[in-house]
Amino acid sequence: MKYTIPAQEVMCSGHKACQGCGAALAMRYALKALGPRTIMTFPACCWSVIDGPFPYSAVGVPLFHTAFETAAVVASGIRAGLDARGEKDVNVVAWAGDGGTFDIGIQALSGTTERNDNIIYVCYDNEAYMNTGVQRSSATPWGAVTTTTPPRHFKKERKKDMMAILAAHSIPYTASASVAYPEDFIKKLNYAKSIEGTKFLHILATCPPGWRSAPEIAVQLAKLAVQTHAFPLYEIHEGRYFKMSMNPAKKPLTDYLKPQGRFRHLTEEQVADMDRMIDERYSYLLEQAERSKPYFDAKKETK
Amino acid sequence: MKYTIPAQEVMCSGHKACQGCGAALAMRYALKALGPRTIMTFPACCWSVIDGPFPYSAVGVPLFHTAFETAAVVASGIRAGLDARGEKDVNVVAWAGDGGTFDIGIQALSGTTERNDNIIYVCYDNEAYMNTGVQRSSATPWGAVTTTTPPRHFKKERKKDMMAILAAHSIPYTASASVAYPEDFIKKLNYAKSIEGTKFLHILATCPPGWRSAPEIAVQLAKLAVQTHAFPLYEIHEGRYFKMSMNPAKKPLTDYLKPQGRFRHLTEEQVADMDRMIDERYSYLLEQAERSKPYFDAKKETK
Amino acid sequence: MQKVIMGNHALSWGALLSRAEVIAAYPITPQTEVVELLSNMCADGDLDAQFIKVESEHSAMAASMGASAAGARTFTATSAQGLALMHEVLHWATGARLPIVMGNINRAMAPPWTIWTEQTDSISERDTGWLQIYTSSIQEILDSVIQAYKVAEQVYLPVMVVLDSFVLSHTNENCDIPDQSKVDAYLPKFENAYKLDVNKPAAYGGLTGPDWYYELRYKIQKDTERSLDLFVETGKEFGEMFGREYGLVETYKLDDADTVLVSSASIASTARPVIDAMREEGHKVGLIRVRVFRPFPSDLMRKLLEGRKKVLVVDRNISFGMSGAFYEETKAALYNVKNSPPMWGYIAGLGGRDVPTNVVRDMIEQTMKEDHPSGDIIWIGVKK
Amino acid sequence: MQKVIMGNHALSWGALLSRAEVIAAYPITPQTEVVELLSNMCADGDLDAQFIKVESEHSAMAASMGASAAGARTFTATSAQGLALMHEVLHWATGARLPIVMGNINRAMAPPWTIWTEQTDSISERDTGWLQIYTSSIQEILDSVIQAYKVAEQVYLPVMVVLDSFVLSHTNENCDIPDQSKVDAYLPKFENAYKLDVNKPAAYGGLTGPDWYYELRYKIQKDTERSLDLFVETGKEFGEMFGREYGLVETYKLDDADTVLVSSASIASTARPVIDAMREEGHKVGLIRVRVFRPFPSDLMRKLLEGRKKVLVVDRNISFGMSGAFYEETKAALYNVKNSPPMWGYIAGLGGRDVPTNVVRDMIEQTMKEDHPSGDIIWIGVKK
Amino acid sequence: MSDEIKWKKESDMPLMAMSMGRMTVNKTGSWRNLRPVIEKEKCIKCGICWKFCPDVSIRLDEEDYPVVDLEFCKGCGICAVECPKDAITMIKEE
Amino acid sequence: MSDEIKWKKESDMPLMAMSMGRMTVNKTGSWRNLRPVIEKEKCIKCGICWKFCPDVSIRLDEEDYPVVDLEFCKGCGICAVECPKDAITMIKEE
Amino acid sequence: MLEIRFHGRGGQGTVVASKALAFAVAREGRFVQTFPEYGVERRGAPVVAFTRIDDVPIYIRSKIYEPDHLVVLEPTLIGAIDVTEGLKPGGWIIINSDKKAAEFGQFAGFKVATFDATSVALKYRLGSSAAPIVNTAILGALSKITGFVGIDAVREAVREIAPVKKDENVKAAEEAYEKAEAEQEQS
Amino acid sequence: MLEIRFHGRGGQGTVVASKALAFAVAREGRFVQTFPEYGVERRGAPVVAFTRIDDVPIYIRSKIYEPDHLVVLEPTLIGAIDVTEGLKPGGWIIINSDKKAAEFGQFAGFKVATFDATSVALKYRLGSSAAPIVNTAILGALSKITGFVGIDAVREAVREIAPVKKDENVKAAEEAYEKAEAEQEQS
Ligand SMILES: Cc1ncc(C[n+]2csc(CCOP(=O)(O)OP(=O)(O)O)c2C)c(N)n1
Ligand SMILES: Cc1ncc(C[n+]2csc(CCOP(=O)(O)OP(=O)(O)O)c2C)c(N)n1
Ligand code: SF4
Ligand code: SF4
Ligand code: SF4
Ligand code: SF4
Ligand code: SF4
């Protein structure tokens, strides 16, 4: 068989994720790329449960469970501890959900990024607080229903643009990725491993119960998010230079929304609004990517 | 006499600011624009002391002193409280230093901005933790000396680009201003008062003891910061559209650096490095302003 | 209106009936249902409140402070990690004299991660100046929120209404939902005399030196002590209006009891049938359920416990290097008392370890067997 | 080496001599000098440590946790608001069994803003499981940091070294700076048996149900109790190597004392000349300075206080609705004791109100005058 | 390592909540409502089913055919949806 | 309002630390090392000195000339530097 | 006091079943307490819930270790776990199953009754066909078989608690009530 | 025990003066304690610092209310505040002033000595001309006038504590030591 992603499995079966959990897939891929010389820290999130109860674990690498708001800076601390002890050649990874990244963890992340501490921060984004039963986060997309944004008061704020916020921190590398495109995800992690400083990866991770979707289409949905331009895959280098990872022809947004219960209440008009927002953002990204071409061309040359 | 700024004085004499304090000037101007129908909240910062000890106050408006990391969200709370009680027509202002904004308060600010709560957030930036005796903040510029970045280990990280970070939050209005240009500052505050949502103002405020500069040149230094492009004055509308408030011919950076003890240790080469960073950022701003012209032209027309 | 509701929803109903004007909260298991129901009540228009969906508990309390300072009646709820994250601003709410009411679901502290009940979270806020009510039934949760505002707004101090995670928060029980009009009569609209007011500008909380800080603290202590009487008064008044009276403690078969069990929350509830059973066997046992833990009802406890033969205190919390808090404080209260009874301290049910009747009985029996406490606290049910 | 240094620099020197490997801290008055000197020591190459300039105290402790979990010796320092902001992660450090050492400068809690000394900040962390040493001289601050690591790393628990704001932090005094080689002998390099190790992958702190959480807490309590012996042992060993012995408490003219003053930190220091003076006048007064407050040395306090005629406890902290913490806990410790002395509780010096010798004397004299404590705590020096 | 850990008493446990075994003790096969069945005939050994299984529950046999590990497969059905050859069918568990 | 507040006892105070007076009780003129002296002759009444005083310590007299309020002026010297006509000189306080 | 334990799988409505029973009992003016076995279990994992019923207020707040009766919503659990653990002798075991009670020979000493709640649920399209929600039907059956609570109260309770398809749920309960009977008593 | 109080203005080196004295005393093997009046005062505001000196360890940790002696770095403070508050009768008042001690008639009952530390500071360019740093000069004078501490120890202490211009500071102290004398004793 031809493996398009590393055969090695660091994460094991038996974990506690729901059927069809995108977060579980994301971890499986990440550990393939990172390998066993990796230390992880998780703030409170679904993965605090998925990994398994004491005295068991599923990830196969050292893991420090930490307080919800601390992932990035605990990783900074681990890195400093390793440096103090002369232990090089270990990936230090903060692994957090969208709530732990966009909301309660953003300050620690901002601090780590400002110091440019040498860690990889992975946010698996399932677009709500799933571990506590689907409450709104600032990563919840406009229009979605959660238990704190009921249908009549669905989420009226736009999804926080975390990539842009990180980019504004002049972070050396930030990239979006998706569980539907593991090869791309792994490539990005490999690049992140290869450079110094703070690296941020933003992974869209389907959550069947949270999105009120069938587990079997978890990968399909993640793919549709990219194909409908709702969740574009791209990189930002040095906080300034954009690069699209793929630029698929746009599929109708409803392909993505329809199978998800969380968008069921939206009127056609509202879907059109949403579509407009998505297109606007997408064209901004394309524009920035265009602007950044010379940078990447120059980079290629020097290689 | 021709007043170029409102004659009304809401702030009074007798406050505890050092001689030549830019933060005191900033407040004087702000209250001229805001007027007495304003409620303020201060996190820990020099203004916690400047305003005066219990049972006295200098600001002349209701003021809630709050914990260091909470300014933005306390303002959100005040606004919600007023709304609940049907009290309209009051400006709710969070007034914080750079430490309380760029560092320990960034999470609360990010949350408030994401909810787009209807407040004005003013950061008076003296580029370090002054109230505690000049420690590094993430607003401290590259190259500066503080008590935690001694000359041999001067600050090696660039000043966090708070305007860009806020812009990435799609904030309706963010603007930089300076105590050397009160008319501009007041105009911006007036605009901020006129629109709904979260507004952010970033004021450079000279600090003679912190910058190790003579008090009498406090306004001069603030002016030089603008004239050397070290602290450009501009606005960002809707998180996307840039507008330069002025675009002065660039003066030599050393005009700005020389009178400040905190930069005394820098070699010529290092000053040149700094200059390059400043130019790079400035041309980025100009580029963005250029890109945004159609937006402002359209805006003018609809007026 | 009679309903079967869960403990968390009793908090929401309490806030609704109290006409909370601003709610700022952040989700955490096992508190989420409080907020979800309040969100729905707001969405449905049943509750006319500003809802601030903050990004952390720290901000939940900070937003509550702002709202309360602006004069609005403010409610929030949290648990464990969330409560702990508020610690600095809990002190703030007290010092700023803000009558905020907060529900806290007792959950054990991490690490390791856990969600089951234990009081260490709220106990470790005992020094923040928040008044604390420990509830033991769904009905009491609802009623306590209303009473909490009544007391808070007279002494200008914040109140925490505490309930066990799952054992109360997720248990559904019969509950009388009082009429809004009656609640309005009991708890009128609040006019905060110290609110932020553009017509009376003042700065709150400015730098205070050794010249007056001490006196400000003294005032807090005096008002805290005053709240003891207020809890009794307002609890009586509540009884008159709603048929359910509340006090600082609840006693059961205490009058002639030799051996008295002191506990709180659900353990104290479970103890009632144990007392019944042992009484039937002829043992003179009685019960004190401590309801108000801050301020600690020291005088009352002295009155109730002086001269008893034996007292055992059961704590579902632990201050490492000392003991359970109810044990420690009951001892402290009864020190200097002539006829102070020997007192046994038990730790039970940490991290949600179930405390069924037989375990309660074991503790009483062990106490009855021993002449004198060994001095050490006794951990019941550690697997050894 | 003899030097005159300030209390804050004694913390820095303690960290330097302990060869702290990672420091993560955030400035706050009156702690800033600790961090500034450490920054300079790092810049000058005197200290080979990773310095993490975090954006808040919350992150200071979180970074410390990461570093400690990775096996590095970790130091931080804070005060008041900063300490309070760490509350959740203080619990974390305990539960994760991380031997972090932290200096805390006692400053009164806001609001109102204030910077002067009071112990309420550290007292309100008494339930987090951190061991706490209250110091009373510049020398003791330095020595305590070194001793703290020695204890922490044996019981895998974090230790807080506490000093009064300004009264100790900004006071310059003679101080012996021990030789590095001797300190190295006393405190060897630490190998954390539980560190994050890619060669022995394990997850730390995973979800734990009611089946085992209770036992994990029990282990913490046992190790906390074990630390009592270790404080004594390591304090003796310190005495042998450096000529300065430390224990759980420090006693002064206690042997034949009828009336015993119990206090801590700078008040206990100021009390010494008062005791001297009153002894000269023929009063049998003695002093216990509680040095280790967590774990509370209950056994020792019982031994030292049983049978005394009168005991007064002076607290520079207040748990509203209860009393000062040293009073409360001393009473709790001496409860169930046959010959328990009557005990008076005084509050003094909150918010940095100065406590000079005459105030200390007032409290002793008032105690000597009264037959029995009134039951209430006595606030000394409130302007009334 | 993958065996269930059975402690009797407090002293059997480590100092802190550290994992001593792997989650493979947790036989998640019991969660399954639907079971994936692979038709070898249709299979082209592309590995896509293996790639997308969130539960690491597809192995390859000696001939490189995918095999579902029914001890762990939760029956999410992703493999069936993703298989380009429709070689996998989900059937109801009894 | 601007008078100093003198309490004797705890019961004189408000419930919480709220301000009861304005900072004009604090005569910051005593901080001054240097004193600004205005030469009316040079002054063009542009108001710039007034505008840039961080201590609100310049008033205008009936003729619109600036007057320094020496009760509060801290002597920072900004007015002297900013005056476009060099009409202000800082002289040493004795 | 009656203590009843419910067994099912996450997603089947087990906890709601215990609550619906409580709602119904409360409507009859009695006291109830109901709570799930508190866990962080995901869909598909076994789930337990408890209900206490009494004529006087209920103070005990521990789990139920020795239930008087059982309700088993998911027959496949029988065998996988020991559902009868702690069950008091002579207690009812109400099983959602199309088998006859007699086929559960292992439950000697208890009163077994079966009712095919799944077909009723499917008939009224409650839940999905892969995972039908059987709680309202089983409640109707329980009412009939045990008489712990009257069908009128059940009807009201179901209407109150069902988030969607209120009518269908009521009908399911009613149909179950009509069809079910106490089939076999072992002792 | 000797208790000394220092008066000056923020920015003049008052706190450092108290520390330098402590450093010097410690070098002579005695015990010291020195601390500022803790405030948040800005530049220009009056500042107070304290030093205790003893031959045995010092335990008392309160402020000094009844100092044995005073050092006044800023003569303009005299009159503005009551510098002698609590001063023990017969105590020294060392004033930085170009006036004669006799001119301070208000200090009856104390021993007054003046020394023009400002000129010495200006001579060695310590601080700015607007705000000269007079602490090292006044210390030299204090050593000579009171003999509380020897000039050798002062020299070493000044060298240790001065952040810049170490030589100049030492020279200032020495020059002050040479020039100063106890001019007038009142009693
Ligand atoms: C301080 C604190 N607040 C709240 C919680 C409760 N909590 C645990 S996980 C979680 C949601 C996490 O959401 P996210 O980060 O998006 O991860 P997900 O669960 O969606 O995987 C919440 C609110 C907590 N553990 N700590
Ligand atoms: C939680 C907390 N940490 C630290 C402090 C101490 N502190 C008070 S003000 C301050 C510096 C403020 O800096 P900035 O926001 O830049 O305002 P500035 O003082 O420069 O005006 C610090 C660190 C505090 N009050 N609270
Ligand atoms: S709730 Fe969502 S993210 Fe969490 S384990 Fe289940 S599927 Fe995964
Ligand atoms: S330290 Fe700087 S910002 Fe603070 S009061 Fe003084 S001059 Fe103003
Ligand atoms: S059904 Fe899901 S869990 Fe089972 S093998 Fe397929 S992808 Fe894996
Ligand atoms: S995805 Fe289909 S074709 Fe590919 S290996 Fe799996 S079963 Fe075979
Ligand atoms: S010197 Fe400074 S304070 Fe005085 S009037 Fe001029 S600007 Fe104002």
Ligand code: SF4
């Ligand atoms: S700035 Fe100069 S010219 Fe202008 S008003 Fe002031 S003194 Fe006159």
Ligand SMILES: [Mg+2]
């Ligand atoms: Mg999420």
Ligand SMILES: [Mg+2]
């Ligand atoms: Mg600042």
